[in-house]
Amino acid sequence: xxxxxxxxxxxxxxxxxxxxxxxxxxxxxxxxxxxxxxxxxxxxxxxxxxxxxxxxxxxxxxxxxxxxxxxxxxxxxxxxxxxxxxxxxxxxxxxxxxxxxxxxxxxxxxxxxxxxxxxxxxxxxxxxxxxxxxxxxxxxxxxxxxxxxxxxxxxxxxxxxxxxxxxxxxxxxxxxxxxxxxxxxxxxxxxxxxxxxxxxxxxxxxxxxxxxxxxxxxxxxxxxxxxxxxxxxxxxxxxxxxxxxxxxxxxxxxxxxxxxxxxxxxxxxxxxxxxxxxxxxxxxxxxxxxxxxxxxxxxxxxxxxxxxxxxxxxxxxxxxxxxxxxxxxxxxxxxxxxxxxxxxxxxxxxxxxxxxxxxxxxxxxxxxxxxxxxxxxxxxxxxxxxxxxxxxxxxxxxxxxxxxxxxxxxxxxxxxxxxxxxxxxxxxxxxxxxxxxxxxxxxxxxxxxxxx
Numbered sequence: 001x002x003x004x005x006x007x008x009x010x011x012x013x014x015x016x017x018x019x020x021x022x023x024x025x026x027x028x029x030x031x032x033x034x035x036x037x038x039x040x041x042x043x044x045x046x047x048x049x050x051x052x053x054x055x056x057x058x059x060x061x062x063x064x065x066x067x068x069x070x071x072x073x074x075x076x077x078x079x080x081x082x083x084x085x086x087x088x089x090x091x092x093x094x095x096x097x098x099x100x101x102x103x104x105x106x107x108x109x110x111x112x113x114x115x116x117x118x119x120x121x122x123x124x125x126x127x128x129x130x131x132x133x134x135x136x137x138x139x140x141x142x143x144x145x146x147x148x149x150x151x152x153x154x155x156x157x158x159x160x161x162x163x164x165x166x167x168x169x170x171x172x173x174x175x176x177x178x179x180x181x182x183x184x185x186x187x188x189x190x191x192x193x194x195x196x197x198x199x200x201x202x203x204x205x206x207x208x209x210x211x212x213x214x215x216x217x218x219x220x221x222x223x224x225x226x227x228x229x230x231x232x233x234x235x236x237x238x239x240x241x242x243x244x245x246x247x248x249x250x251x252x253x254x255x256x257x258x259x260x261x262x263x264x265x266x267x268x269x270x271x272x273x274x275x276x277x278x279x280x281x282x283x284x285x286x287x288x289x290x291x292x293x294x295x296x297x298x299x300x301x302x303x304x305x306x307x308x309x310x311x312x313x314x315x316x317x318x319x320x321x322x323x324x325x326x327x328x329x330x331x332x333x334x335x336x337x338x339x340x341x342x343x344x345x346x347x348x349x350x351x352x353x354x355x356x357x358x359x360x361x362x363x364x365x366x367x368x369x370x371x372x373x374x375x376x377x378x379x380x381x382x383x384x385x386x387x388x389x390x391x392x393x394x395x396x397x398x399x400x401x402x403x404x405x406x407x408x409x410x411x412x413x414x415x416x417x418x419x420x421x422x423x424x425x426x427x428x429x430x431x432x433x434x435x436x437x438x439x440x441x442x443x444x445x446x447x448x449x450x451x452x
Contacts, residue, residue, distance in 0.1 A: 004124065005117075005120040005123075005124070006411075008096060008104075008106060008306065008307075008308075009092075009104050009105055009106035009107065009114075010026070010104050010105045010106075011095050011096075011098065011102055011103070011104035011414075012102065012103070012104070013101055013102055014047070014048075014049035014052075014053065014101060014102060014103040015049060015052070018053065018102075018103055018104065018105075020052060020053065020055075020056040021056075022127075023053050023056040023057050023060065023105065024056045024057070024059050024060040024063075025060060025127055025130045025131070026057065026060060026105060026123070026127065027056065027057040027058065027059065027060020027061040027062075027063070027064075027091075028060040028061070028063055028064050028126070028130060028135065028138075029060075029123045029124075029126035029127045029130065030060070030061065030089070030091065030107055030123055031060065031061045031063075031064035031065070031066040031145075032064060032126050033119055033122045033123050033126060034089040034107065034109060034110065034115065034119070035066075036066075036088060036089050036110045038086050038087055038088035038089070038110065039066070039067035039068055039069045039086075039088060039148075040061050040066055040067070040068045040069065040088065040089050040090060040091060041068075041069050041071060041079055041082045041083045041086065041088050041089070041090035041091075041108075041150070041153075042054060042057060042058060042061075042068055042069070042070055042071065042079075042090065042091050042092075042093070042147075043070075043071040043072065043073070043074040043076070043078065043079035043082075043090070043091075043092050043093070043153075043183075044072070044073060044074075044092070044093035044094065044183075045073065045092075045093070045094040045095075045182050045183040045211065045240050045241045046073055046181060046182055046183060046185070046206035046208065046211050046240075047093075047094070047095070047100050047103055047208060047211055047240075048100060048208035048209055049100075049101075049103045050073075050093050050094075050103065050208075053093050053103055053105070054070070054093055057091060057093065057105065058070070058147050061145055062144060062145030062146065062147060063138045063144075063145070064138055064139075064145070065138060065139040065143050065144065065145050066145045067145045067146055067147070067148075068145060068146070068147035068148070069082075069086075069088070069147070069148060069149075069150045069153075070147055070148065070149050070150065071149075071150050071153035071154070072149070072153075072154075073183055073185075073186075073206075074153060074154060074157065074183060074187065075157070075183045075184050075187055075188075075238075075241055075242035075243065075339070075340070075341065076092045076094060076106065076183070076241040076242065076243040076337060076338075077157075077242065077243055077335055077337050077338065077339035077340075077341070077342065078153065078154070078157035078183075078187060078242075079091075079092045079108070079112075080092075080108055080112040080113075080335065080336050080337045081112065081156070081157050081160055081335070081336075082112075082150065082153045082156065082157070083108050083110070083111065083112035084111055084112035084336055085156065087110055087111055088110055088111075089107070089108060089109055089110045090107070090108035090112060091105055091106065091107050091108065092105070092106040092108070092241060093105055094106065094183065094240060094241035095240065096239055096240050096241050096243070097212055097216070097217065097218050097239040097240055098212065098240070098414070099211075099212060099213070100208065100209045100210070100211050100212070100213070107119075107120075107123070108336075108337075111336070112336040112337070113311065113336045113337070114307075114308045114311070114336075114337060116308075154186070154187065157187060158187055158190050158191045158194065160334075161187075161191035161195075161341055161342055161345055162191055162194050162195055164334055164342060164345060164346070165195060165345065165349055168349060168352070168353070169195050169196040169352075170192065170195040170196050170197040170345075170348050170349065170352055171196035171197070172196075172352070173196075173197045173198070173233050173234070173348055173351065173352060174197070174198040174200075174230065174231075174232040174233050175192060175197050175198070175199055175200070175232055175233060175234050175235065175236060175344075175348060176199075176200045176201075176202065176223060176226045176227050176230055176232045176234075176235040176236075176248075177189055177192065177199055177200070177201050177202070177204075177235070177236050177237075177238075177344075178202050178203050178215055178216055178217075178220065178222060178223040178226075178235065178236070178237040178238065179201065179202075179203055179204040179216070179238055179242075180203055180211060180212050180215050180216020180217065180237065180238050180239055180240055180242075181203050181204065181205060181206040181207070181210040181211045181212070181213065181215060181216070182206065182211045182212065182216060182238060182239065182240035182241060182242060183240065183241050183242050184238045184242035184340065184341060185204040185205075185206055186204075187242070187341060188236070188238060188242065188340075188341045188344070189201045189204065191341055191345065192341075192344070192345070192348075195345065197348065200226065200230055200232065202215070202222060202223065202226055203215035203216065203222065211240045212239065212240050215237075216237055216238055216239050216240065217237045217238055217239040217244055217245060217246040217326075217327055217340075218239065220235070220237040220246055220248060220254060223235040223236075223237045223248050224248050224252040224253075224254070225252070227248045227249075227250065227252055228251075228252045231250075232250065233250055233348075233351065233357070233358065234247060234248060234249060234250065234347070234348060234351065234358045235247065235248035236248075236340070236341075236344040236347075238340045238341070239327075239340070242339075242340045242341060243307070243328060243337055243338040243339060243340055244257070244324075244326055244327035244328040244329070244338050244340050244343075245260075245327045245329070245340035245341070245343050245344050246327045247259075247260060247344070247347060247358065249357065249358035249359040249362060250357050250358060250359060251359050253359065253362075255358060255362045256325055256326075256327060257285075257323050257324050257325045257326055257327040257328065257329060258281070258285050258286050258288065258289045258325045258365060258367075259362045259364075259365050260323070260327070260329055260343060260347060261279055261281060261285075261289060261321070261322075261323050261329060262289055262292045262293060262362075262364050262365050263347065263350060263361045263362065263364065264279075264321055264329065264331075264343075264346060264347070264350070265279045265293055265296075265298050265321055266292075266293070266296055266298070266364065267350045267354070268320065268321060269296050269297075269298055273320065274298065274320060274321060275318060275319050275320045276299075276317055276318065276319045276320075277297055277298050277299060278298060278299040278300070278301055278317065278319055279293065279298060279299075279300055279301070279319070279321045279322055279323075280300075280301045280302075280303060280310045280313045280314055280317075280319060280321070280322030280323075281300050281301070281302060281303075281310075281322065281323065281324070281325075282302065282303055282304065282305045282306070282309070282310065282324050282325070283302055283303070283304060283305060283407055284305055284324065284325045284326075284407065284420060285300070285302070285324070285325050286325065286365070286367050286368055286370055286422065287368040287405075287422055288365045288366050288367040288368050289365060291365075291366065291368075292364045292365045292366070301313055301317070301319075301322075305324070305409065306324075307323070307324060307328040307330060307337065307338045310322040310323060310324065310328070310330055311330055311332070311336070311337070314330060314332045315332070319332065320332050320333050323338065323343075324338075327340065327343075329343040331343070331346065368422050368423070368424060369422065369423060369424065369425070369426040369429050370420065370421070370422045370429070371419075371420070371421045371422075371429045371430055371432075371433040372418070372419070372420050372433075373418070373419040373420075373433050373436070373437050374411075374416045374417075374418055374419075375416060375417045375418075375419060375437050375440045375441060375444075376415060376416055377415065377416070377417055377440060377441065377444035378415060378444065381410055382444075383410065383417065383440070383443055383444065384410070386443050388443075389439060389440075389443040392439050393406065393408050393436065393439065396432050396435055396436055396439075399432070400421075400423050400428065400432060403423060403424040403425070404421065404422055404423030404424065404425075404428065404429065404432070405421075405422050405423075406419075406420065406421050406422075406432060406436060407419075407420040407421075408420075408436060408440065417440045417444070419433055419436045419437055419440065421433040421436065
């Protein structure tokens with residue numbers, strides 16, 4: 001039995017790596033570590049394997065005496081909201097933007113915040129203990145946990161989204177929503193229509209296998225075309241569990257998390273709602289974000305990749321806004337995690353109040369050319385100990401000088417090494433990225449174990 005938490009919970013191929021037996025054990029371990037008087041909140045996205053893994057997780061939780069409240073198909077932020085309202089721990093069964101064959105489990109501490117690293121390590125330790133020894137008998141009789149359905153969780157989440165505008169509305173705005181055949185397929189259109197927007201919906205017919213299939217935030221091409229055809233004011237594309245969003249402006253151009261952060265940061269600053277006059281972003285954010293916010297006196301605080309790292313800094317510094325280029329945006333006064341629909345609501349609200357198009361708002365950023373490469377390699381973690389490899393990476397960085405930078409990091413969710421290069425000279429950025437890809441591939445080949 002092997003399991004390690006990445007930057008966004010546990011993921012693997014459902015029924016191969018992430019088996020029912022493993023998820024049952026994970027449920028037992030989570031109940032032991034996150035013990036609470038309140039029932040665990042458990043939600044899922046639309047994957048075919050979701051009900052199977054939900055049943056396994058519930059079995060493990062109940063075997064340790066924990067009660068469970070099932071909220072069904074609901075976005076990750078909806079599950080976190082339910083946990084926050086109940087002061088309860090929670091679990092979301094989802095592999096986010098991955099294809100339907102993968103699945104995963106995200107754990108939330110009581111109150112709806114993703115569990116910190118030290119609790120992840122405790123859960124891993126409990127799993128190892130379960131793997132090498134027969135579990136002690138659990139409670140019996142009235143001590144056995146029970147599960148029940150929370151039929152009002154969907155309505156509560158939608159109400160939170162609507163209430164976030166404090167009586168304002170989106171009447172007069174026309175938006176196209178790409179739900180990615182994922183967890184937002186009902187909640188996002190329902191909330192936006194309740195706020196008065198005219199809403200066209202695409203990719204909102206989940207069948208268990210079409211989640212993220214050439215749609216949603218990682219494949220927004222259909223949305224771009226739909227916005228142009230409908231002559232809509234904007235488009236919103238969600239990933240499988242709807243904790244992030246990528247927008248499309250009225251011209252069909254993409255508006256990513258950096259641009260959304262810039263728009264939100266300036267708007268909150270102008271309304272004196274940006275605590276600390278700072279936003280939190282990750283090392284993947286474009287240099288253009290920092291340059292856009294500097295004239296407003298807004299500091300950009302940089303952290304490692306992962307929305308949990310962003311939230312850590314938001315809490316430590318008592319700040320109100322942070323996010324990632326990928327579209328995870330956290331409004332700390334409203335949510336305990338990234339929320340794609342909430343972010344979309346606030347983005348449309350900014351357009352409405354300011355009377356400006358999305359392309360005008362997004363133009364505040366002049367992006368520094370950025371090249372991203374995902375290099376599929378086995379054992380990407382081994383590169384962290386390869387001093388010669390990192391020396392060569394630094395050489396590439398030094399050659400770009402003050403007008404560029406590089407970032408090479410193993411993915412926390414997939415067997416990939418992510419390479420990012422920024423440079424004011426696009427050709428130099430492309431050339432540096434290609435060199436780094438070659439370095440990653442050669443280093444990974446050296447690190448691979450020999451086959452007999």
